[in-house]
Amino acid sequence: MLMFAISRVLRAALTILFVMTFAFVVLRLSGDPALQIMSVDAPPEAIAAFRKAWGLDRPIWEQYLSYIGRALSGDFGKSMRDGRAAFDLVMERVPATLMLTLPALALKIGIGIPAGIYAALHRNSLADRLTMAISVAGFTLPSFVLALLLVLVFAVQLGWLPASGSGSLAHTILPIITLGTAGAAIMARFTRSAMLEVLGQPYVRAASAKGVSWQRVITRHALPNAAIPTVTIVGFMVGSLVAGAVVVESVFSWPGIGRLLVSAVSNRDLAVVQALLMVIASWMVAANLVVDLAYGWLDPRVRAAGAH
Amino acid sequence: MAAPLVAIEGLTVDFSAGSRAVDGVDLQVAPGEALGIVGESGSGKSVTWLAALGLLPAKARIGGSVTLDGQELVGAPRRTLEAVRGKRIAMIFQDPSSCLNPVHRIGWQLGEALALHRGLDRRAATAESLRLFDQVGIADARRRLDDFPHQLSGGLNQRVMIAMALAGLPDLLVADEPTTALDATIQAQILALLGGIRRDTGMAMVLISHDLGVVSENVDRVAVMYAGRLVEEAPGADLFAAARHPYTQGLLAALPELTGPRRRLVAIPGTVPEPGNMPTGCRFAPRCPIADPQCAIAAPPSRRVGPMHRANCHRTIDAGGSVWALPKAAE
Amino acid sequence: MSALLEAIDLRREYVVRSKRGPFGAKSVLRAVDGVSFTIAPGRTLGLVGESGCGKSTTGKLALGLIPATSGEVRCEDAPMPPPGSAAWRALRQRLQMVYQDPLGALDRRLPIGRQIAEPLAIHGIGAAAEQRERAFSAMRDVGLQSHQFDRYPHELSGGQRQRVVLARALITEPRLLVCDEPISALDVSIQAQVVNLLLDLQDRLGIAYLFISHDLRVVRQVSHEVAVMYLGRIVEQGEAESLFAAPAHPYTRALVSAIPTTGPKRERLLLQGDPPNPVDVPTGCAFHTRCPFATEQCRRETPVLKPLGLSNDLDRRVACHRVHEPALQVAA
Numbered sequence: 001m002l003m004f005a006i007s008r009v010l011r012a013a014l015t016i017l018f019v020m021t022f023a024f025v026v027l028r029l030s031g032d033p034a035l036q037i038m039s040v041d042a043p044p045e046a047i048a049a050f051r052k053a054w055g056l057d058r059p060i061w062e063q064y065l066s067y068i069g070r071a072l073s074g075d076f077g078k079s080m081r082d083g084r085a086a087f088d089l090v091m092e093r094v095p096a097t098l099m100l101t102l103p104a105l106a107l108k109i110g111i112g113i114p115a116g117i118y119a120a121l122h123r124n125s126l127a128d129r130l131t132m133a134i135s136v137a138g139f140t141l142p143s144f145v146l147a148l149l150l151v152l153v154f155a156v157q158l159g160w161l162p163a164s165g166s167g168s169l170a171h172t173i174l175p176i177i178t179l180g181t182a183g184a185a186i187m188a189r190f191t192r193s194a195m196l197e198v199l200g201q202p203y204v205r206a207a208s209a210k211g212v213s214w215q216r217v218i219t220r221h222a223l224p225n226a227a228i229p230t231v232t233i234v235g236f237m238v239g240s241l242v243a244g245a246v247v248v249e250s251v252f253s254w255p256g257i258g259r260l261l262v263s264a265v266s267n268r269d270l271a272v273v274q275a276l277l278m279v280i281a282s283w284m285v286a287a288n289l290v291v292d293l294a295y296g297w298l299d300p301r302v303r304a305a306g307a308h
Numbered sequence: 309m310a311a312p313l314v315a316i317e318g319l320t321v322d323f324s325a326g327s328r329a330v331d332g333v334d335l336q337v338a339p340g341e342a343l344g345i346v347g348e349s350g351s352g353k354s355v356t357w358l359a360a361l362g363l364l365p366a367k368a369r370i371g372g373s374v375t376l377d378g379q380e381l382v383g384a385p386r387r388t389l390e391a392v393r394g395k396r397i398a399m400i401f402q403d404p405s406s407c408l409n410p411v412h413r414i415g416w417q418l419g420e421a422l423a424l425h426r427g428l429d430r431r432a433a434t435a436e437s438l439r440l441f442d443q444v445g446i447a448d449a450r451r452r453l454d455d456f457p458h459q460l461s462g463g464l465n466q467r468v469m470i471a472m473a474l475a476g477l478p479d480l481l482v483a484d485e486p487t488t489a490l491d492a493t494i495q496a497q498i499l500a501l502l503g504g505i506r507r508d509t510g511m512a513m514v515l516i517s518h519d520l521g522v523v524s525e526n527v528d529r530v531a532v533m534y535a536g537r538l539v540e541e542a543p544g545a546d547l548f549a550a551a552r553h554p555y556t557q558g559l560l561a562a563l564p565e566l567t568g569p570r571r572r573l574v575a576i577p578g579t580v581p582e583p584g585n586m587p588t589g590c591r592f593a594p595r596c597p598i599a600d601p602q603c604a605i606a607a608p609p610s611r612r613v614g615p616m617h618r619a620n621c622h623r624t625i626d627a628g629g630s631v632w633a634l635p636k637a638a639e
Numbered sequence: 640m641s642a643l644l645e646a647i648d649l650r651r652e653y654v655v656r657s658k659r660g661p662f663g664a665k666s667v668l669r670a671v672d673g674v675s676f677t678i679a680p681g682r683t684l685g686l687v688g689e690s691g692c693g694k695s696t697t698g699k700l701a702l703g704l705i706p707a708t709s710g711e712v713r714c715e716d717a718p719m720p721p722p723g724s725a726a727w728r729a730l731r732q733r734l735q736m737v738y739q740d741p742l743g744a745l746d747r748r749l750p751i752g753r754q755i756a757e758p759l760a761i762h763g764i765g766a767a768a769e770q771r772e773r774a775f776s777a778m779r780d781v782g783l784q785s786h787q788f789d790r791y792p793h794e795l796s797g798g799q800r801q802r803v804v805l806a807r808a809l810i811t812e813p814r815l816l817v818c819d820e821p822i823s824a825l826d827v828s829i830q831a832q833v834v835n836l837l838l839d840l841q842d843r844l845g846i847a848y849l850f851i852s853h854d855l856r857v858v859r860q861v862s863h864e865v866a867v868m869y870l871g872r873i874v875e876q877g878e879a880e881s882l883f884a885a886p887a888h889p890y891t892r893a894l895v896s897a898i899p900t901t902g903p904k905r906e907r908l909l910l911q912g913d914p915p916n917p918v919d920v921p922t923g924c925a926f927h928t929r930c931p932f933a934t935e936q937c938r939r940e941t942p943v944l945k946p947l948g949l950s951n952d953l954d955r956r957v958a959c960h961r962v963h964e965p966a967l968q969v970a971a
Contacts, residue, residue: 206407208363210421210472211394214386220420224411300456301410348826447912461913491689492853493910496897500909518827521899548901562831564860566883566898573860575832579796 008292012285019281020071023274024064032056033080033268054080067274076278077271079264086271090260090279094242096166097249097256100175101241107180108237112187113230119188120195121218131188138185147178147251164253175252179245183237190233194226201225228299235291239284311377312336313479313512314360314397318372319382321352321359321536327583329355331536332372334610337480337512344523344544345516346559347533350580353516356533357482361397362389395425398473402485404465408457415453418472425476440471443508445501463494470501480512487522499526520563524548529616532556535581535591537607542617550627552619554596557630574632590622598623598631641716642677643814643847644734649674649700649710651693655918668918670696672871673710680814681841683848685862685879687855687894691917692868694851698817701849702734703727715814732762735808739820741800745792751803752778752788758811777806781836798829802836809840817849822857834860855898859883864954867891870917870925873944877955887947887957889930924960936960 034050051057055066067077076087115135119128154174155163162171198204199222207221208214237244242257249258257276264272296303314337321330330352337343347353358364360374360381374381376396381389393399401407409417418440419433428436434453441449444467457465466486473481483502487495503526506513517523523530524544531541532555540553551557561574578595581587587594593603600623608620614627625631651671656664671693678684686694699705701712703722712719714734720726738744745754756774759765765773775785781802792800801821808816818837822830838861840846852858858865862879867888875888886892893908910929915921924942927933937960947955947962 202401202403202406203409205363206399206401206469207409209361209393209399209401211390211392211424211476212420213390221409221412225409228411299411301458348828463913491914492855492897493689493893494913496899496909499899519899520827521901523899524901525899559827560901562828563901564831564834564856566856566859566895566900570860570880572838573831573834575835576828577832579798579829580826 008289012289015285016278016281020068020274020278021064023277024067024270025060027268027270027273028060028063031268033270071278076275079272080269081267081272086275089272090257090275093255093257093260094279096254097242097245097258099172100179100245100248100254100256103172103176104179104183104245105237105241107176108183108187109234111180112184113191115184115188116191117195117218117223117226119192120199123196128192132192135185135188139182139189141182143178143182143247144251146181147174147248150174150178151251164251166254171252171254175245175248175254178248178251187230187233187237191226191230194229195222198222198226224298228295231291231294231298235287235294238290239287241287242283243280310338313339313341313377315375316356316360316373317375319356319359319374320369320371321355321364322369322371323367323583328586329536329583330359331586332607333533333536333538335531335538335541337514339479340506340510340512341529342506342513342515342527344527344530345514345533346518346520346523346530347516348518348559348580350535350583351533352536353533354484357399357484357514357516361393361399361482362386363393363399394421394473394478395476396478397480397482398476398478399482399484400466400469400473400486403462403489404469404486405457405460405462407469408465410457412456413453414455414457414460414468418453418468418475421472421475436475437471440474441467443474443505444468444471445497446471462490463497466490466494466498467501470498470505474505474509477509478511480514482514482516484516485518486515488517488519495522502526520548520559532559535586536583537591538610538620539592540617540619542614546614546617550614552613552617552625552627553621554598554623554625554631555592557625558595558632561630561632596631598625642713643680643715644678644701644849645713646674646676646697646701647711647713649697649712650708651696651700651705652708666918669871669920670917671700671707672920674700674866674868674871674873675710676866676873676876678815678847678849680847681845682864683841683850683862685858685865686849686851686868687853687858687865688868689853689894689914691870691914693871693917694868695819697868698736698819698849698851702736702817703730704736729762732758732764732811733814734817735811735813735815736817736819737801737804737808737821739823741797741804741824742792744804745800747792750789750791751795755803755807755810758807762811764811773810774806777810780809780840781806782832796829797825798832801825801829801833805833805836805840809844809846812844813846815847815849817851819851820853821850823852823854830857837861855883855894867894870915870920872925872958874926874959875955875957876944877947878952881949881952882955887955887962888959889932890926924958932961934961 034047034056038047038050055063070077078084079086079089115131119131122128151163151174154161161174165171204217204222207217245256246258246261248254249256250262260272261276264276316333316335319330319333320328322328333356345353355364359368359370362381370382372382376392381392415434415437418437419430422428422433422436437453438449441452446452446464446467452460460468487498490498499522502513505511515523515527527544529541530544530547532539532553534555540547540551540556547556548560551560558574558576562576564573576595581591587604589604589606590608593599596603603622608622610618610620613619649671650673653668653670654665655668674697676684686697688694700707703712703719706722714730720730745751752774755777756770759770759773775788778785778788783799783802783806787795792803795803822833825833834857837848841848848861850858850861859879864877865879865882866873866876867890868874869890875882875886875891882891883895886895892906893910896906896908912929915928921928923939924937927937930937940960942958942960944956944958947957949955
């Protein structure tokens with residue numbers, strides 16, 4: 001088990017390093033930050049001075065090595081826009097994003113899973129078909145379309161909720177609904193098929209044949225098995241808690257990670273983008289790790305097959 | 309016979325309009341009796357008993373009557389059926405390893421049955437589990453209770469299933485192909501075990517199998533099913549010595565034997581009809597060597613052809629004669 | 640007559656890790672542990688045993704489908720070419736295999752006629768028209784009708800699909816057909832059809848079979864000679880009729896007695912316990928842990944296949960230390 005944990009952690013670290021390197025290279029190849037930050041008609045000496053100040057005139061590999069070196073000691077560079085530490089900039093936005101994504105996750109799980117289970121238990125009934133139809137609509141609708149529709153109805157027409165910005169609880173409602181809808185839809189579909197698969201297994205019929213009540217067959221025999229594949233999807237959703245709101249934040253002008261990412265990328269604010277990607281990747285990797293461990297806890301066959 | 313334990317009368321099972329898997333089956337099981345049900349795929353031999361216990365999916369339409377000590381089971385409310393399952397009638401299935409829940413320990417699953425049927429708490433259940441494991445011949449019982457199903461072999465898992473079936477002290481055990489997925493030597497052990505349990509407890513048993521040999525060695529009476537209907541019913545020895553239905557005779561002649569002269573097998577031509585495509589009249593007629601035009605018109609009546617021996621056939625077959633031209637033994 | 644196929648001391652080992660992850664102890668799984676046999680042209684060798692005995696692996700080794708860890712296979716007196724080589728692929732025309740699951744062996748998207756003709760295309764035999772003709776002929780041989788040429792596998796019954804698989808295996812006119820549980824998935828009445836078909840084809844075309852099955856009754860029906868396997872080794876070998884009528888090795892006796900029969904009861908030899916794990920083969924005689932006659936010698940020494948010396952069955956060979964004792968009976 002220890003070897004398993006160590007190998008997993010090593011893999012995680014490698015993944016994060018890879019993400020950071022990738023971002024580093026792509027950002028530097030995709031455009032000159034100096035020209036972005038300073039206006040186009042700034043004098044060439046100013047641009048050259050800017051480049052020198054930020055070390056952009058050195059060769060790439062040199063920049064890379066010094067970046068990694070400083071990163072290991074916790075210094076992720078400074079924003080080119082306002083000179084503040086990139087890491088601090090990123091971390092101060094995280095709570096804002098979580099204010100949207102956490103309730104959205106609760107929505108996805110709280111609505112998606114029960115809906116999926118209900119649909120599976122009442123297969124081919126009207127409720128089942130309705131649920132599935134709504135769920136298809138839910139995840140095929142692009143999030144910004146849904147966002148704009150919601151804004152149109154609830155903000156413009158009915159005037160119940162604000163259309164954008166932040167500052168009160170009311171501002172979070174439309175973004176949360178937008179974020180939660182597609183996820184809930186996917187969750188419902190997935191849970192339904194996981195349940196149906198389990199309900200068709202011989203051990204479910206054998207449990208009924210033992211005389212176990214139908215409720216107990218569902219809760220103690222079927223659900224624990226259906227939970228296993230469901231955990232993958234939940235894990236994925238937890239992994240995207242930090243990064244999953246880019247579009248929604250942009251549409252609703254919500255000051256979270258997503259908005260920061262968009263502006264930092266378009267400004268080629270290198271250090272901030274890199275810090276963002278590192279935080280996002282670390283979070284996802286951690287979530288994946290937890291999912292792996294959860295699998296072992298839920299499915300004794302996985303535990304037995306040993307760690308690999 | 310004296311009042312039967314289970315009486316099935318005119319049972320029909322439809323999975324969808326026009327797809328009748330069981331068509332008017334009449335069977336009885338006396339207390340303590342061992343009844344064998346023989347049939348190939350599509351015969352309805354398993355569906356009959358799944359329907360009796362209400363274990364078929366909701367879309368199955370069940371007609372006719374199944375009574376347990378006079379209590380009607382067809383159409384009974386779910387709670388009635390749940391009270392019967394495991395406690396009066398227990399059922400074990402073909403692939404034991406997949407009939408046990410993979411995420412729960414064996415002890416938990418057995419304990420569930422004991423708590424349900426005998427109201428035993430954790431300590432009493434553990435003691436009783438050990439006793440049951442001993443009864444079904446599972447060694448190292450304490451360790452087995454903590455194992456998961458995937459850690460045990462097929463033979464051991466089937467013993468666990470039998471132990472769970474016995475937990476409720478049922479009056480009848482329905483064993484649906486209990487040894488088909490197991491190796492021959494393990495099969496022999498399990499069948500011997502079932503026989504021993506029957507002798508010790510006086511439990512009745514229904515043994516369902518496609519293997520005539522398995523059935524013949526372990527039961528008192530045999531019923532043969534084909535395409536959803538009963539075709540012949542007789543005491544074991546009579547059936548194998550002097551079958552009176554063309555299908556039964558064909559089945560017997562199609563079996564290679566381990567001893568005796570080697571002869572060419574009789575191959576019943578054609579295949580079992582699909583549930584949605586059943587022939588009118590006698591369902592075996594298209595493959596039967598002695599079918600005449602009348603056979604395709606009306607369903608065959610059930611005739612008495614000997615003591616406790618019924619055959620559902622329009623034609624009369626003499627005892628001892630086979631309608632299949634049995635080839636001579638190879639030299 | 641010279642042998643069509645000869646297997647000499649075949650061994651096949653797999654290295655497995657015990658369950659402790661990447662640093663767990665390694666052990667060796669001896670799937671096949673020194674198996675030798677000969678198959679004469681036009682004759683059938685039946686290979687029987689329970690799950691884990693290595694009979695399927697032996698079948699694949701015989702064809703060269705998997706490489707042997709040691710030992711040799713000779714085909715018509717020449718060594719088997721290495722698997723995957725051009726010579727080996729050319730040899731496939733003469734050595735074919737049929738498996739248990741006919742639906743899995745057929746391509747769902749191709750009509751069966753084309754699949755039957757496919758081996759001819761693979762080996763470059765004949766032009767398209769001739770290939771089609773030969774496919775029709777192969778279909779007739781196995782009892783399929785010409786109009787079924789364009790059917791798809793899912794439109795046919797299990798028995799018909801197995802006939803398609805047979806036709807495809809026979810179309811290159813092989814000398815040997817390895818059948819690995821070819822009828823287990825079929826209904827009893829269909830099994831009889833396919834068994835009769837196999838026997839007829841052998842009569843007419845002189846094909847030899849290596850017939851692998853756990854079903855002793857069917858093996859007896861089709862085999863001239865039988866080899867019984869247990870945990871990777873052959874424990875008894877001999878002429879089929881007499882082997883089943885009077886088995887000598889305790890395992891064979893137990894196996895034979897385990898087969899339910901509608902006829903009169905014979906000896907009842909019930910084994911205790913489960914077969915041991917193939918990774919953990921017992922010392923000495925692999926069967927000694929379950930054998931009612933096991934002695935200290937059985938635990939120490941591995942018995943070798945030796946002729947039994949029966950006057951009415953000269954070919955019988957048994958690997959057992961005690962088999963020569965006159966009255967090895969089970970306590971009643």
